Amino acid sequence: MSEALRIGVYICHCGINIAGSVNIKEVVEYVKNLPNVVEVRDYIFMCSAPGQEIIKEGIKKCDLNRVVVAACSPTMHEHTFRNVLAEAGMNPYLLEMVNIREQCSWVHSDNKDAATTKTKLLIRMAVAKASLLEPLKEITFKVNKNVLIIGGGAAGLSAARDLAAKDFKVYLIERKPVIGGNTSRLGRLAHTELKGIDVVRELSKQILNNPNIHLYVDTELANVDGSVGDFKIKLIKNPRYVNENCNLCGECVKVCPVDVPNEYEFGISKRKAIYLPYREAYPPIYTIDSENCTRCFECVKVCPSNAINLAQKPEEIELRVGAIILAAGHEPYEPLTGEFGYGISNKIITLFQLERMLDVEGPTNGKLKVNGTQPKNIVFIMCVGSLNTTPNAYPYCSRMCCSSTIKNALIIKEKHPDANIYILHRDIRTYSRGDEQLYLKAGESLIRFARYREAPNVIVNPDGSINIRFFEETLQETVSLPADLVVLSVGMKPPRDIDKVRTIVKVGCGPEGFLREAHLKLRPVEATTDGVYLAGTVTGPKNIIESIESGSAAASKASALLIKEEVRVEPLIAVVDEERCSGCSICIGICPYNAIRLKTQENVRVAEVDPALCKGCGACAASCPTGAMQQFGFKDNQLKSQVLAALIE
C-alpha cells in the first residue's frame, strides 16, 4: 500500500481489570514512540459508547488507516471494534486486537512490572502486524430455504415436524428401509401406556402427507459441497426392489426360501430376505435385503401386483439446501461373545431383546419364556458396555439404562408377581422426571438391588443352569445367585458408519466416536461447521424425551439461519499469489474442504481457492513450498512480523 501508515492505538483499562496490574501511563508513553503510531489514547472502558466514540473521533481526526485496540480477548470484543471501524468509514479488517486482559493483567497480577513490560511487547507485536493488514471484503451468500435432515428416528422426525411447520422445505433421509430408528423397537415406555412405536406413529402422523416434507428411505448421504446457506448435496437411494404397487399381501414372504435373524427383533426371531421390519412400518412397502437374497425370483413370480423388480439400480439424487441437521442416532451396545456369558447360553439376553419379548406385538407375543418355561429367577446386570465395566466397554454412562431396567423389572413383576428379580448395579441414576419414583416402586415391589464394583461373573454350568457370582458392596461378601434368565442392561454406542457421514459433513467427534457440538454448554445443537446442526443421540446417550427436545432445538437453530436472506462470512480465507504459484497441487491434497482447484490460464496451471468452500484453517498456506498460498489475516509476513516484534531487544 503506497499510502503512509497512520496507526491509532487504543488502550482499555477495563475498570481496574487491566489498569490495576498494568502501568497504563508507562505503556502509553512507550507506544507513542512505535513506528507509524500517530495517536495513542487510553480510557476506562473502550468498549463502552464513549470509548467507541474516542476511536471514531481518532479515525476521523488523524485520518487513521490502521487501528490497534489493546483490551480483552478478541473472542469478547473483536466484533464490537470491527463495527466501530465500519461505522467510522474504515474497512473493519484493518483492526488488530491485543489481549492484554486475559493474557496479561489477569495472569500476571502478582507482578506489575512484568505485566507492564509484557503489555508493551504485545502492543508492539500488534502494531507490527497492523502495518501489514489489508482491507478485506466480507463474503455473502444467499440462503437457500431448504433443509436436509439425516436420520428418521425420534430426533430427526421431531426436527422435520418443527421445520415443516415453519414452512421450510424439508428433505428427510433415512438409511434404513423404514423410519422410526431405535425408538420404534422399544416396548412400553416409562410413565405412560405408549410404546416406542406409538411415539413414532404420533411423530410420523405430523410429517406424512405434509407437502413440505420429502421423505427418502433407503437413502444415504454421498457428498456435501458448498457451505452455510448453500450446500450442494448428493444422495444415493439404494434399491428397495419393491415399488408402491405393493399392497402387503404377504404372498412373497410365503415363498422366500431365505431365513435370517430379524434385526428389528434383535435377532430373537427370523425373517425372510423379502420382509417388512414390523407391522406398522412406514413406508408400508416390503423391502428386499439384497445381501441375503438368493435371486431365486420366487417372489417375483407370485407377486399379484407386479411390485417387485430385482433389476433396480441405485439412484443418485442431487439437492441444494441451506442447512443440514445430523440426527444419525446410535446403536445399542452388543456384548462380545462371552462378555457376561452373552452368546453362550440362550438364557442370557440383552435389555433390548427383553423389551421385544415383553411387547405383545413382539415375536413371543409378550410371553416371557426361556426354552418354553417361565423364568423364576431373573437377574439384571447393569452398565454392560458402559462405565468401563469390561475391557470392551465404553467409559461413559448411557443414561437411559437404569430407568429402562427398572421399568422392565416392574413390567415383569406386574405380569409375574412371584418372579424373583435382582438388579445388579454399580450405581442407580434414575435422573429423568418421575424415574426416582419408579426406583422406589421397584423397592416396594420387592425387586432386590445389589451393588457390584468388579464385573459379576456369569457361570454357565454344564447342565445349562446359570449362577452369578459377585462381591456385594453393601454386604461386603461374595454372593452367588441362581438365574433362569440373565438380562444385560446394555448402553448406547455411536452408529457403525458414523465416521463416513461425519467426514462428508465435516463434524468432529470425541474419543468414543459420538459427534462433538460447537460448545458443550453454549451451543449444544450446533456443529463447528456453520449451517450444520446436531440432534438426538448422535452426540451421546439420550432418552426419548431428550432426543425429541434436541430435535426441536436443532430445528429452531436451523430456522434462525434459514429465515435470513443472506449470510455473511468472515473473509479470513486462503488466497493465491498467482505469480508465485507453481501449480504443484500440494495444497489441493492438504485442503480438508476440497476448496482448492487447479485452473489453467495463459497455459500455466495455478491453484484457485473457492471462497464458498474455504473455511480459513490455513493448512494450505503452511504447506505451500513457494509461499504463493496465503491466508488473509494470517499471512506469512504478518505472522513473521509478530515473531520479529516479539523478539527484538
Added chain:
Amino acid sequence: MSQDFEPRIIAFCCNWCSYAALDLAGTSRMKYPPNFIVIKVMCSGRVDPQFILEAFRRGADGVLVAGCHPGDCHYIEGNIKALRRMTLLKKVLEEFGIEKERFRLEWISASEADKFVKVANEMLEQIKSLGPLKIEEVQIHG
C-alpha cells in the same frame, strides 16, 4: 549460567482450543510465567515450520505449538497435519543442535487452562536449566 536468565518463549495457539484455554486461564485468574508470548493462528495446521525456525533464529529460547486434541480439530484434522510437520521439524531442530526441550507440540483443549499452566511451567524450568539458545551453533549447522 546466570540465575536471572529469563527465557523468551513464543507460543503459537489455535483460535478454537488452546487460545480459548488461555482465555480461561485469564478468567480463572490462574498464574503462569510472563515469558510466554502468544501468537494466534486459526489452526495449529497453519503453523509453518519456517515460523518456528525464524523464532529460534531471532532469539527465542523456546517455541510451543498448541492445538486441539486429535479428533477435536475445528478444521477436522489440521492438528494432525501440524503433528506430521512438527515431527519432522523436531528432527531438523535436533540436527541444528537445538535441544528437544526447546520445542513442544501440545494438545490443549478450551477447558484445559490448567494443562497450559503445567506445560508452561515445565517448559520454562527446562529451558532455564538449558540456558539461552546459542545462536552461533544454529548458524554453523544451518
